[in-house]
Amino acid sequence: MAGAVTAHLSEEASVRPKHINESGFVRFVLIGVALLFLTLMVVLPLVTVFYEGLKKGWDVYVAALTDSDAKSALKLTLIVSLIAIPLNTVFGIMAAWLITKFKFRGRNFLITLIDLPFAVSPVISGLIYVLLFGAQGFLGPWLDDHGIQIVFALPGIILATVFVTFPFVARELIPLMDAQGVQEEEAAVSLGAKGFKLFWHVTLPNIKWGLLYGIILCNARAMGEFGAVSVISGHIRGETNTLPLHIEILYNEYQFSASFAVASLLVMLALITLVAKKLIEWRGSKWQSKSN
Amino acid sequence: MAKRSTLKWFSIILAVSLVLTACGSKDKEDKASGDKAASTGTGTTTEQTTTDTEKKEPLKPVELLNVSYDPTRELYEAYNKAFAAHWKEETGQEVTIKQSHGGSGKQSLAVIDGLKADVVTLALGYDIDAIQEKGLINQGWQSKFESNSSPYTSTIVFLVRKGNPKGIKDWDDLVKDDIEVITPNPKTSGGARWNYLAAWGYALKHNNNDETKAQEFVQKLYKNVPVLDSGARGSTTTFVERGIGDVLLAWENEAFLSINELGPDKFEIVYPSLSILAEPPVAVVDKVADDRGTREVSEAYLKYLYSEEGQRIAAQNYYRPRLQSVADEFKDQFKSLELLTIDNDFGGWQEAQKKHFADGGIFDKIYVPGK
Numbered sequence: 001m002a003g004a005v006t007a008h009l010s011e012e013a014s015v016r017p018k019h020i021n022e023s024g025f026v027r028f029v030l031i032g033v034a035l036l037f038l039t040l041m042v043v044l045p046l047v048t049v050f051y052e053g054l055k056k057g058w059d060v061y062v063a064a065l066t067d068s069d070a071k072s073a074l075k076l077t078l079i080v081s082l083i084a085i086p087l088n089t090v091f092g093i094m095a096a097w098l099i100t101k102f103k104f105r106g107r108n109f110l111i112t113l114i115d116l117p118f119a120v121s122p123v124i125s126g127l128i129y130v131l132l133f134g135a136q137g138f139l140g141p142w143l144d145d146h147g148i149q150i151v152f153a154l155p156g157i158i159l160a161t162v163f164v165t166f167p168f169v170a171r172e173l174i175p176l177m178d179a180q181g182v183q184e185e186e187a188a189v190s191l192g193a194k195g196f197k198l199f200w201h202v203t204l205p206n207i208k209w210g211l212l213y214g215i216i217l218c219n220a221r222a223m224g225e226f227g228a229v230s231v232i233s234g235h236i237r238g239e240t241n242t243l244p245l246h247i248e249i250l251y252n253e254y255q256f257s258a259s260f261a262v263a264s265l266l267v268m269l270a271l272i273t274l275v276a277k278k279l280i281e282w283r284g285s286k287w288q289s290k291s292n
Numbered sequence: 293m294a295k296r297s298t299l300k301w302f303s304i305i306l307a308v309s310l311v312l313t314a315c316g317s318k319d320k321e322d323k324a325s326g327d328k329a330a331s332t333g334t335g336t337t338t339e340q341t342t343t344d345t346e347k348k349e350p351l352k353p354v355e356l357l358n359v360s361y362d363p364t365r366e367l368y369e370a371y372n373k374a375f376a377a378h379w380k381e382e383t384g385q386e387v388t389i390k391q392s393h394g395g396s397g398k399q400s401l402a403v404i405d406g407l408k409a410d411v412v413t414l415a416l417g418y419d420i421d422a423i424q425e426k427g428l429i430n431q432g433w434q435s436k437f438e439s440n441s442s443p444y445t446s447t448i449v450f451l452v453r454k455g456n457p458k459g460i461k462d463w464d465d466l467v468k469d470d471i472e473v474i475t476p477n478p479k480t481s482g483g484a485r486w487n488y489l490a491a492w493g494y495a496l497k498h499n500n501n502d503e504t505k506a507q508e509f510v511q512k513l514y515k516n517v518p519v520l521d522s523g524a525r526g527s528t529t530t531f532v533e534r535g536i537g538d539v540l541l542a543w544e545n546e547a548f549l550s551i552n553e554l555g556p557d558k559f560e561i562v563y564p565s566l567s568i569l570a571e572p573p574v575a576v577v578d579k580v581a582d583d584r585g586t587r588e589v590s591e592a593y594l595k596y597l598y599s600e601e602g603q604r605i606a607a608q609n610y611y612r613p614r615l616q617s618v619a620d621e622f623k624d625q626f627k628s629l630e631l632l633t634i635d636n637d638f639g640g641w642q643e644a645q646k647k648h649f650a651d652g653g654i655f656d657k658i659y660v661p662g663k
Contacts, residue, residue, distance in 0.1 A: 134405035134406045136406075137405070234392055235392045236407075252526075253366075254554065
């Protein structure tokens, strides 16, 4: 089952024949440089977040996390992620299926469109929605007459988040499904499978690891997005501030410990996602080796 | 076999999302109870009394959105609690005030773009004029409340590092070659426009009202600015946190606040020989208030800023009060100095904006980034 596309180390990689192996010194230097780099760029900042957050003691830390604005920011961030991720998952699977299993005109154009949010600055992603749905925007007056509030409210934040995160699932699936080709589906069809049954029993099991990875990336970005959301949020405390925006506000109010405490919450959310991913991967590979 | 693993996998996803939703709804309950308390929870007593009486009250709780500029965060945090208590006592109605802060110009644009503010409390009249031009605020807003609709005033002072190592005393020290000045961008920040005009006014006065000389003076000053942040609070963080620059041109209240928050052993305030009377005005956003039916409470909210309690809160947050009795009480805190006014010395905001800050105005001519 060729499921996992990323970060799956095979056992063979570490056992290379002697004659193509590097000398001990070279290996030592390479590993050392990689470790040093990781420590400087990832581990140290992460530790700093927790250190700064806890510097003024446990009470300040807990107070920062249980503050009503922090809670509402957490809630908003989770709501936005919970809406954006399923949307992007469905869209990503559909787009990848369409692009890899069928040949049609405009296929490359569709791929380029999917990549667009990667290329556009997040600030612009937020701004286009303000320009479109804002009171001075194209659809603004109509929306206003009908009492629909999009920008500076939850719908706008969700829109901006969906926009910046929609390539993740599709982009993860397209190379994978492309490599897998259509033979298995053809075989299934020749045995009488059709439509959703085909997708559920043949396509989905083949792509599940790639899909899962895409969802995790999508989630990480959705929870951490700052630029696009900042433009469209209106910064109303306790209402339209997501966790990243709340962190900035605390920092600007000289509440440094509180801001790092909330930042550590965001880090923990990210760590939980990563652990969940590892856990599922591990269970998956265990089951896989058993069935082989 | 494939079926089994898929099922398993989906049940895990389902479980995870269920847990997340559960967290979400728990937050909701927490918020509902916590929301009525002001954000930091120090006003526990007010919160207690308000929630107790709420059950008996026929009046529906009301929510206001106050869109304000950067340095007023602490002021309105305190004032909102006081007003909520006052309003509750007067009418029995529960009022929650939500805040949004940012650069004054940026906030004004957000309201124009559809941010549903019941009241705006911005850094200068021009930014409210801009909202009025779009028809959201009725004409003549500036005469609706006393004293130009500016319940408190402030001025521009210098914040320098402890001991004033560069010996900065007045505006002409800022144009010296080895001085780095921190001030935000006048295009987006209200405070920055006051800073700029104060410098301009000083230069005019010391050069017999010669405008070319004044232009040279501000040009030299902005050459000494290494980074233009978009809001006053951003500039303060640049100066106090990142340690960039020798002097911060700051709102008086912002300067006091930095000293309070970060220690009097690090910074001190220098009063220049002349500065500007900054009048941060307030207004009800008529269209929003009428649509949402919050006019009465919005007006009361702004009016109460002029009351003794409102004025005292302003003074405690280092805004200069209008009310004489409160001004006397705090007279040691605010040094009196010669102040220019926007209307007498610059012909009002419309004119000052057009001449100095509009696209193609003097600021565009003199400011060359990175020089």
